[in-house]
Amino acid sequence: MSHDTNTTEYGSECTHKHPMEFDEEPLVALHCLSHTYPDGTRSVHDVSFAVFEDETVGLIGANGAGKSTLMEHLNGLLEVQAGELRVVGELITDENVELARQEVGFVFQDADAQIVAPTVLDDVMFGPLNYGASREEARERAHEALERLDAGHLVDRVPHHLSGGEKRLVAIAGVLAMDPSVIVMDEPLAGLDPARERRVREVIEELQADGISLVVATHDVDFAAAVADRLVAMTDGDIVGDGPPDELFYDDALLQRANLEPPTAVRMARELDVEEADPVTEDELVAALSRRQAVPGP
Ligand SMILES: Nc1ncnc2c1ncn2[C@@H]1O[C@H](COP(=O)(O)OP(=O)(O)OP(=O)(O)O)[C@@H](O)[C@H]1O
Numbered sequence: 001m002s003h004d005t006n007t008t009e010y011g012s013e014c015t016h017k018h019p020m021e022f023d024e025e026p027l028v029a030l031h032c033l034s035h036t037y038p039d040g041t042r043s044v045h046d047v048s049f050a051v052f053e054d055e056t057v058g059l060i061g062a063n064g065a066g067k068s069t070l071m072e073h074l075n076g077l078l079e080v081q082a083g084e085l086r087v088v089g090e091l092i093t094d095e096n097v098e099l100a101r102q103e104v105g106f107v108f109q110d111a112d113a114q115i116v117a118p119t120v121l122d123d124v125m126f127g128p129l130n131y132g133a134s135r136e137e138a139r140e141r142a143h144e145a146l147e148r149l150d151a152g153h154l155v156d157r158v159p160h161h162l163s164g165g166e167k168r169l170v171a172i173a174g175v176l177a178m179d180p181s182v183i184v185m186d187e188p189l190a191g192l193d194p195a196r197e198r199r200v201r202e203v204i205e206e207l208q209a210d211g212i213s214l215v216v217a218t219h220d221v222d223f224a225a226a227v228a229d230r231l232v233a234m235t236d237g238d239i240v241g242d243g244p245p246d247e248l249f250y251d252d253a254l255l256q257r258a259n260l261e262p263p264t265a266v267r268m269a270r271e272l273d274v275e276e277a278d279p280v281t282e283d284e285l286v287a288a289l290s291r292r293q294a295v296p297g298p
Contacts, residue, residue: 027052027103027213028051028103028181029048029051030074032084033070033073033082033085044070046238047234049239054213055213055230059234060234060258065234065237065258066234071106075104075105076092104181104182106186107172107175107186108171109187111170119159120158120162121139121142123159124142124146125139127178144177163196182213182215185204185215187217187219189218204227222264222265225265226281230244233254233260249262249266274292
């Protein structure tokens, strides 16, 4: 999407009040997206959403708010019915949907949905091979991606026999092997034991440190507070909030509208009358409390 966006460029269906204007080119942007499923369920309506370089967007909202529907448009899994999708500035159509698939990797909540091959190596090689890499290059990329996730030891295993956490690492490796600009993750911690959860959190931190942009959908507000630079809140197919965690998680009216509870740190900060900052994570709360303690009394 360019800086000089104008309404004609985006088609006549859109009733969105604010044309998207950016100081920098988003890596992926949906503008005025509406989607109705074949049974007539209207899942998102006139939604605009952009992801920029080197940011993690937390997508939050209650069951059925439209998070998965929005995310499945970001790499062309769902076809745009009304509105438009741009990836690295290119308008995505039937002809170039592969660009969206390559640039935006998708890690499903259900890792089994993503497994396509008889061994982990074949599975991780599948993406690069599918996009024209030689077997040698695909193998190299698959090994690299698995090593990056400390999952090299799984290379010859049968994917269906892996544990839930291992499957998720393999699914992330499959996406990394494609070298995407943006990785979309649907509930990445769901169903993991504490050790696997910790590993997936570390992987997310490593991806962030590597400058990869992420979109993470989650019901876990504590996790969203810890992982996201920016939060986008959805309810009933609309985006109802977009801003930093310390703004959104202190906006009671918005949380109520989105049917969300504030994170633990926000609730505790209020109970403890922490006023000098708006902590949203445990670490921030502890820091605010120790600063308060350090202030000498009268
Ligand atoms: N294949 C489908 N056919 C019909 N309706 C659907 C389909 N997939 C989703 N929906 C409906 O679209 C709306 C948005 O669903 P979506 O899965 O995008 O929400 P979500 O925020 O991801 O929910 P959850 O947190 O429960 O995963 C819901 O009303 C849902 O019932």
